[in-house]
Amino acid sequence: MADIKQFVFFDSEMLCSDTGMAFEEMEAIRLGAVKYELETEEVSYFDQFIRPQSTEPLTDFCKTLTGINDHDLTDAANFIEVFIEFLEWIGGIKKTKYFSWSPSDLFRLKMDAIRHEIPERTLKKIEQRYTDFQKVFTNRVTKNPVSVEDALNLYDLEFIGDMHNPMYDAFNTFRIFQTFMNEPIQSDLIMVQKIILEDTMPVTIKNVNDKIQYQLHNDAKQLTEQLRHTYRLRDMKKLLKPIRRTSLKYENLIFNRSGIFSESTIHHARCFLAFYQDFVQTCEEHIAYSSKTVILHEHLLRPIEQITLYEKAKITAS
Structure with missing residues (x-):
């Protein structure tokens, strides 16, 4: 071309x-x-x-x-x-x-x-x-x-x-x-406001990483609690779409076009995406074997548990 x-x-x-x-x-x-x-x-x-x-x-x-x-x-x-x-x-x-x-x-x-x-x-x-x-x-x-x-x-x-x-x-x-x-900074701030925070709170360059980490923590905690009480494959399959939506909304952070996102923010975004990929693979494996129940290995939840542990440690330190 x-x-x-x-x-x-x-x-x-x-x-x-x-x-x-x-x-x-x-x-x-x-x-x-x-x-x-x-x-x-x-x-x-x-x-x-x-x-x-x-x-x-x-x-x-x-x-x-x-x-x-x-x-x-x-x-x-x-x-x-x-x-x-x-x-x-x-x-x-x-x-x-x-x-x-x-x-x-x-x-x-x-x-x-x-x-x-x-x-x-x-x-x-x-x-x-x-x-x-x-x-x-x-x-x-x-x-x-x-x-x-x-x-x-x-x-x-x-x-x-x-x-x-x-x-x-x-x-x-x-x-x-x-x-x-x-104007990548302005574009990324709008993206955080619209896609990650869903217009729930204002965001600035100074507070953007704290706001994202707070949202990451809430999303990770909610998903962890849901999955720990999910044992049937049909219930697991129902979670595929909402988990995909939640995980992919952090994808733009990895590009970091503006340079305003911290290393920990980008790392936790990667954790969420890694979790989603592993979750899809786990579902596909259970479907392939016609399983009715699901056994979740600890390593599956580890990426998003890192996010909740990080937020707890930060709160304790402050």
Whole structure:
């Protein structure tokens, strides 16, 4: 794969109706994008209306939602013409990494390309270099999917431009990406607040490790007590999903992108993940042997018991 020299963030507006519409029928009617040159840091813009194959007038709902009117589309180019212009504006499919806020924009691009018989290999090149940045942001910062506007608000930023203009949606997605990359401390503090503490308490650089350790201790203690009273395999299997959720919420600590997490915090995050992996393996072994009861070895609970013992020792010392 060629070296990436630029990022392209794109977004589209589609035909829509408040009475419902199949995704196949929701043709793109406007395509917007922002291109960021990695070497020069130059930013350029793309914004084009698209005349759909459908000749039905836009619904009032669609006009209100998108700000697009029928006269905007009357003399607009069709999808093939706009897509060719889009590729020319990009200037090099293989040297580009593509982003959008949710995969629906990529799916729309693919569906319209199929509709207009554009060679599949062209879209494949984009798809291979595509990242759903909303998913990245959800996994690394917020836990639950949020809108572009809400993501900006987390960084105390305001939306720039017109709402539902795909070029401005793409530009603001780019701003979120830049802030996420350039402000790792702020991003990690939001992540702790949203994913680990679940908005139960405020967090700062000074208290972040104490807050995390407190939560780790509570989660470890609760799981230990649950497992010590679980003997049937069917009950053990019911715990798989909640244990997975609890353990994986600490995964971001190991990356420590911001450098604000202490060695003990990272170590205990690893303990939780190690426990989860061993727990899954134990369940799989019992399922393979069609066991009805479960015997938990002491070594299984040892990783999370370390966390409770550490917190007790810290409390005693203080």
